[in-house]
Ligand SMILES: Nc1ncnc2c1ncn2[C@@H]1O[C@H](COP(=O)(O)OP(=O)(O)OP(=O)(O)O)[C@@H](O)[C@H]1O
């Protein structure tokens with residue numbers, strides 16, 4: 299599987315949010331790192347076809363994702379930055395609703411939902427209305443709806459916002475455990491979310507890729523000019 303972005307550009311009116319973004323995503327965990335306004339959510343919007351690019355295209359195994367329509371939606375699990383959850387619904391009912399939207403057969407839905415709810419540590423609270431959930435529980439509920447049905451491409455926009463340190467560790471373990479044979483893309487401005495997790499990092503600012511590579515490549519690239527290079531230090535230097 300390969301997801302290729304080719305010259306993806308997005309303008310909001312005259313404002314350039316993403317400019318000529320080209321990158322090839324293979325199965326693995328990708329960190330999209332950049333400050334507020336860098337264009338992370340815009341890129342994710344285009345990748346999930348929720349936003350239409352001004353120019354450029356995305357190809358999944360050579361097929362334009364916009365032309366794939368529904369078929370592409372089945373590949374995608376998306377955890378948006380803004381929480382949109384049905385507060386009156388017990389969480390488990392919400393997941394049955396999402397399962398139906400994703401076209402998961404009813405016979406498989408129960409087992410799939412149980413697996414997912416347990417994975418995000420919400421089993422005890424599964425029958426409670428989502429409106430009663432804490433911020434961290436809501437975040438895990440959002441993660442659950444994204445990974446339900448084993449999508450091949452998982453796109454997460456600032457997934458650890460509001461998680462306490464314990465849940466951050468759980469999140470990293472969960473992402474590692476689902477990452478095999480999948481493309482996982484995590485947008486964040488928190489470097490520690492990606493360290494020991496992401497195999498490749500793309501630094502984005504003002505809509506442009508300003509640096510990218512595997513962890514090893516990046517650390518090697520800065521080894522001569524930086525004392526004990528780390529992703530955090532590289533990020534700080536690039537933001538200067
Ligand atoms: N609907 C919109 N209309 C106009 N401008 C927008 C819109 N959405 C985003 N922008 C602008 O596009 C740029 C990129 O925004 P985007 O939300 O993609 O950044 P981000 O990296 O996700 O930031 P954050 O870390 O704050 O979530 C910003 O300058 C933002 O102001």
Ligand SMILES: [Mg+2]
Pocket residue numbers: 338339340379455
């Ligand atoms: Mg954003």
